[in-house]
Amino acid sequence: MALNTLRIQQFRNIAEAQLEFRSGINLIYGENGSGKTSLLEAIYYLAHGRSFRSSKPEKLIRYEQTAFVLNAKVEMAGQLLNLGLQREREGELRMRLNGEDLSRVSELAQLLPVQLITPESFRLLLGGPKERRQFFDMGLFHVEQSFYSLWSKLQRVLKHRNALLKIQKRYNDEYAYWDQNLASLAFELQALRQRYILALDAAVQPLLVDALWASGLTLQLYSGWPERIETPEQLQQLLQQNFLQDLRLGHCQFGPQKADLKLKVAGQVVEEVLSRGQLKVLLFALKVAQSNVIYNYGHKKPVLLIDDLASELDDNSKRHIFSFLNTINSQVFISAINTDQVLPAIPDLYPALFHVEHGQITIRTE
Numbered sequence: 001m002a003l004n005t006l007r008i009q010q011f012r013n014i015a016e017a018q019l020e021f022r023s024g025i026n027l028i029y030g031e032n033g034s035g036k037t038s039l040l041e042a043i044y045y046l047a048h049g050r051s052f053r054s055s056k057p058e059k060l061i062r063y064e065q066t067a068f069v070l071n072a073k074v075e076m077a078g079q080l081l082n083l084g085l086q087r088e089r090e091g092e093l094r095m096r097l098n099g100e101d102l103s104r105v106s107e108l109a110q111l112l113p114v115q116l117i118t119p120e121s122f123r124l125l126l127g128g129p130k131e132r133r134q135f136f137d138m139g140l141f142h143v144e145q146s147f148y149s150l151w152s153k154l155q156r157v158l159k160h161r162n163a164l165l166k167i168q169k170r171y172n173d174e175y176a177y178w179d180q181n182l183a184s185l186a187f188e189l190q191a192l193r194q195r196y197i198l199a200l201d202a203a204v205q206p207l208l209v210d211a212l213w214a215s216g217l218t219l220q221l222y223s224g225w226p227e228r229i230e231t232p233e234q235l236q237q238l239l240q241q242n243f244l245q246d247l248r249l250g251h252c253q254f255g256p257q258k259a260d261l262k263l264k265v266a267g268q269v270v271e272e273v274l275s276r277g278q279l280k281v282l283l284f285a286l287k288v289a290q291s292n293v294i295y296n297y298g299h300k301k302p303v304l305l306i307d308d309l310a311s312e313l314d315d316n317s318k319r320h321i322f323s324f325l326n327t328i329n330s331q332v333f334i335s336a337i338n339t340d341q342v343l344p345a346i347p348d349l350y351p352a353l354f355h356v357e358h359g360q361i362t363i364r365t366e
């Protein structure tokens with residue numbers, strides 16, 4: 001799978017662009033404020049139906065315009081798919097695949113496994129469990145067919161149970177019903193996640209063999225409930241025992257919605273012992289490992305968007321990070337202020353070059 005072409009109309013400061021990409025590495029460069037992140041944002045939007053920079057879609061429409069339109073040709077299993085997306089200032093997101101309307105954003109996400117690395121991606125390592133949960137669940141979504149339906153069922157059960165907490169203040173059969181469902185979904189999801197984290201662990205270790213500071217790196221999945229709980233029945237009991245606390249807090253304290261990924265080096269939590277540069281290398285390794293797992297088990301070619309990664313890194317870390325790109329099975333888009341920030345670190349990769357200036361994007365052969 002790869003993004004072959006992309007036509008952008010009225011998106012941020014890009015009035016019109018018709019681009020053809022390489023299935024390997026694409027380097028997007030230009031001054032601050034030229035529109036590099038906007039191009040990555042457009043690709044991300046194609047895959048998620050939302051932006052990573054703003055929750056307000058009208059902010060993405062070029063000033064004084066009424067709508068933005070994105071059209072892409074995506075190669076998948078030897079076939080070319082036509083993907084179209086339009087967002088008006090007032091109104092819904094319209095998505096079309098090969099001329100047919102799509103009704104759900106998850107159908108878009110299924111097509112293009114896009115992972116993003118920005119300077120803010122640090123949150124994956126420094127932020128709360130939600131970031132990490134979203135990270136590994138995104139991988140699972142592309143690797144395990146049953147994941148999305150399980151996950152959707154779980155959301156439904158949690159929604160009902162949390163709504164009940166607002167109106168029924170005593171534990172009753174209705175709670176027991178939802179708790180039984182929650183506990184059984186929890187164990188199904190946990191089994192998938194455990195298998196996935198093992199695959200991710202196996203994919204990330206080889207990327208870091210040369211990094212002494214990463215020796216003894218472990219990835220451990222926290223299920224969302226205490227280790228002593230070994231069966232769905234025991235989890236159901238725990239949910240019942242913990243009911244009063246749930247009532248007080250307004251939501252359920254135990255379950256797969258609380259899962260986390262614990263990353264440690266030599267037994268120590270990574271954010272407490274690694275430097276910023278080392279954390280950045282680790283973050284990058286995790287994203288590349290996830291792309292490789294999606295490629296190997298999900299049989300899809302992922303897209304990796306890397307915004308402004310080169311800044312803040314010394315030459316050694318930069319070399320280390322870019323060495324991952326030699327083995328990656330993804331289509332990669334990297335943004336940088338100039339080509340010197342990236343090209344010397346990937347002498348054998350010959351990326352396609354796109355120069356961005358005031359929202360105008362031109363392909364360069366240097």
Ligand SMILES: Nc1ncnc2c1ncn2[C@@H]1O[C@H](COP(=O)(O)OP(=O)(O)OP(=O)(O)O)[C@@H](O)[C@H]1O
Pocket residue numbers: 011012013014030031032033034035036037038039059060061062063308
């Ligand atoms: N809706 C919009 N319409 C027109 N221009 C916009 C809109 N939203 C943002 N801009 C402008 O688009 C420009 C592109 O910003 P973008 O973040 O893509 O630049 P960049 O090249 O990634 O910059 P940097 O190197 O600083 O990260 C900015 O000058 C911004 O002010």
